[in-house]
Amino acid sequence: MPRLVSHPDEVKIVSQRFGQGAAKIDRYLELGGYASAKKCLEQGPDWIINEMKASNLRGRGGAGFPAGMKWSFVPKKSDKPKYVLVNGDESEPGTCKDHLIFLHDPHAIIEGTIIAGLAIGAKLGFIYLRGEYRYLLEIMEKAVADAYARGFLGKNIFGSDTEFQIITQTGAGAYEVGEESALMESLEGKRGVPRIKPPFPAVVGLYGGPTIINNAETIATVPHVIAMGGAAFAEVGTPRNGGTRLFGISGHVERPGVYELPMGYNLKKMIYEVAGGVRGGRKLKAVVPGGSSTPVLLPEEIDIGMDFDQVGKAGSMLGSGGVVVLDDQTCMVEFALRTISFYQHESCGWCTPCREGTDWLKKSLTRFHAGFGAAKDIDNIQYLAENMLGRTFCPLGDAAAMPILAFVKKFRKEFEEHLNGKPCPFAKHVEVTVV
Amino acid sequence: MSLETMSIFSPRLAARFDALVQKYPVKRSALIPMLLYAQDEIGYLSDAVIAEVAERIGITELDVRSVATYYSMLRFKPVGQYNIQVCTNISCMLRGADDLSERFQEELGIRPKGVTADGVFSLEEVECIGACCWAPAVQVNYDFLDELTPEHVPGILEAYRGKARQAEGTAPHA
Numbered sequence: 001m002p003r004l005v006s007h008p009d010e011v012k013i014v015s016q017r018f019g020q021g022a023a024k025i026d027r028y029l030e031l032g033g034y035a036s037a038k039k040c041l042e043q044g045p046d047w048i049i050n051e052m053k054a055s056n057l058r059g060r061g062g063a064g065f066p067a068g069m070k071w072s073f074v075p076k077k078s079d080k081p082k083y084v085l086v087n088g089d090e091s092e093p094g095t096c097k098d099h100l101i102f103l104h105d106p107h108a109i110i111e112g113t114i115i116a117g118l119a120i121g122a123k124l125g126f127i128y129l130r131g132e133y134r135y136l137l138e139i140m141e142k143a144v145a146d147a148y149a150r151g152f153l154g155k156n157i158f159g160s161d162t163e164f165q166i167i168t169q170t171g172a173g174a175y176e177v178g179e180e181s182a183l184m185e186s187l188e189g190k191r192g193v194p195r196i197k198p199p200f201p202a203v204v205g206l207y208g209g210p211t212i213i214n215n216a217e218t219i220a221t222v223p224h225v226i227a228m229g230g231a232a233f234a235e236v237g238t239p240r241n242g243g244t245r246l247f248g249i250s251g252h253v254e255r256p257g258v259y260e261l262p263m264g265y266n267l268k269k270m271i272y273e274v275a276g277g278v279r280g281g282r283k284l285k286a287v288v289p290g291g292s293s294t295p296v297l298l299p300e301e302i303d304i305g306m307d308f309d310q311v312g313k314a315g316s317m318l319g320s321g322g323v324v325v326l327d328d329q330t331c332m333v334e335f336a337l338r339t340i341s342f343y344q345h346e347s348c349g350w351c352t353p354c355r356e357g358t359d360w361l362k363k364s365l366t367r368f369h370a371g372f373g374a375a376k377d378i379d380n381i382q383y384l385a386e387n388m389l390g391r392t393f394c395p396l397g398d399a400a401a402m403p404i405l406a407f408v409k410k411f412r413k414e415f416e417e418h419l420n421g422k423p424c425p426f427a428k429h430v431e432v433t434v435v
Numbered sequence: 436m437s438l439e440t441m442s443i444f445s446p447r448l449a450a451r452f453d454a455l456v457q458k459y460p461v462k463r464s465a466l467i468p469m470l471l472y473a474q475d476e477i478g479y480l481s482d483a484v485i486a487e488v489a490e491r492i493g494i495t496e497l498d499v500r501s502v503a504t505y506y507s508m509l510r511f512k513p514v515g516q517y518n519i520q521v522c523t524n525i526s527c528m529l530r531g532a533d534d535l536s537e538r539f540q541e542e543l544g545i546r547p548k549g550v551t552a553d554g555v556f557s558l559e560e561v562e563c564i565g566a567c568c569w570a571p572a573v574q575v576n577y578d579f580l581d582e583l584t585p586e587h588v589p590g591i592l593e594a595y596r597g598k599a600r601q602a603e604g605t606a607p608h609a
Binding site: 081090099133171172173174190192207258292326335338 | 567568582
């Protein structure tokens with residue numbers, strides 16, 4: 001069972017029911033559950049969307065798109081059925097927050113899905129979990145069955161004339177399926193290859209019908225937005241960045257864990273106070289602020305507020321909120337290699353810049369880290385990465401290129417130290433043959 | 436063929452599949468769950484599994500293979516009874532995943548993607564499994580094991596060997 005952590009600076013909204021036994025429906029009801037869904041049923045779609053817009057809740061998957069605005073893009077009238085799709089394909093390295101939501105608060109996901117359905121006039125919602133999360137899927141399936149048994153889901157939810165159904169779905173191992181159009185493809189029983197946009201899913205989505213796709217954390221936040229009121233939720237965060245966020249702090253810190261902190265919380269404080277500082281009293285070398293695809297920050301760049309806009313201004317991204325902390329014993333070339341190896345493995349292969357770019361970057365960095373690099377390789381790595389940016393159908397190409405560019409730019413000296421057959425200065429596992 | 440009489444799956448799984456294809460607006464949406472659940476029972480996607488799944492969904496075997504090859508959890512040859520998947524992605528790597536993987540390799544006498552001679556264990560190094568804050572983490576089949584050190588390895592293997600013996604003792608053919 002994943003360890004839960006706590007810190008006095010936390011503002012527990014989304015995580016308030018963690019460790020409270022709320023996976024059981026009676027306990028969830030005791031803790032105020034399903035009141036928001038009932039309220040939304042009374043108030044209607046326009047009211048829900050207004051509250052969501054007022055909340056400044058931005059997509060927790062990584063892109064940070066305002067959820068209320070996304071919902072408002074769905075046409076009111078549609079010949080085809082509309083759908084809600086919850087993205088629980090949590091796969092961005094450094095990210096494990098949805099894991100805890102599925103484990104501790106599955107009904108919040110169901111309730112958020114119902115509310116999203118009411119907002120856009122959908123009768124069917126899907127909750128898609130990555131295949132590795134089988135035990136969490138079973139928890140979700142039980143929660144959905146319990147919600148049906150109580151009449152919270154079905155033809156007449158909460159005794160009304162409104163219908164809403166939920167289907168849970170397992171993936172089978174694919175990072176790319178976390179991209180919204182690839183997710184729809186996967187749910188339609190196909191390879192997880194992204195679709196060309198436009199049309200956007202809000203207009204032409206799952207099975208061709210208007211679809212809203214939100215990250216599991218975003219959806220689990222929705223009932224709290226309704227309970228608190230959109231404006232009160234927005235107050236918790238910073239301008240245009242409403243509420244809190246489940247920050248997963250991992251890597252070389254004393255107290256790794258998922259902490260719920262207000263948007264805009266200082267990154268330096270998050271590492272040194274909330275997570276207890278760098279493990280073993282070592283020196284901080286670098287921070288990946290929002291999952292493996294976000295550009296690395298140097299120790300002098302981390303005195304910033306963790307919201308979408310401030311991290312963006314610092315030249316990186318808030319992404320999925322997965323903060324990965326690296327101490328001074330970390331080899332940045334090895335770290336870059338591990339990062340690109342992941343994207344090379346996960347590239348779906350559809351677009352050439354991503355398929356070839358990730359492969360060549362992996363090859364270059366493998367050779368480089370083994371001590372067989374040449375000075376021109378450093379520029380070549382940068383050139384390769386730059387030529388992937390913005391040239392792929394989906395963001396995976398950028399997700400692979402951006403971190404590599406930052407590693408090369410910010411740690412060029414360390415790359416140079418690997419040159420001319422020198423063994424890696426940090427090498428532990430690399431077998432280097434000097435030729 | 437009549438699926439009821441010819442199914443290679445257990446009656447329970449066959450019944451589950453009958454329901455699964457009815458569940459979605461489009462039958463084909465059942466494909467990926469069906470492949471994974473079939474693999475859970477049979478061990479891998481054998482030719483017979485692919486043939487029956489294709490039949491149940493109403494698409495060609497080639498179409499099934501085209502989809503199945505995309506997903507990293509789906510496999511086309513058997514693995515051990517307990518498939519040990521060591522996450523070596525960034526958060527786990529920073530907290531000693533490589534040492535953990537090495538210890539598993541030493542204890543089992545196999546390399547990643549290998550299977551032990553008795554068929555009880557197989558080993559894989561895998562991408563992020565979503566347990567970054569409890570690193571280094573391992574999945575044994577679907578079980579998550581968090582915050583491991585190499586010293587945990589012998590105990591983990593013993594526990595699963597015990598389970599394997601137990602499973603053997605209760606198997607109908609034993």
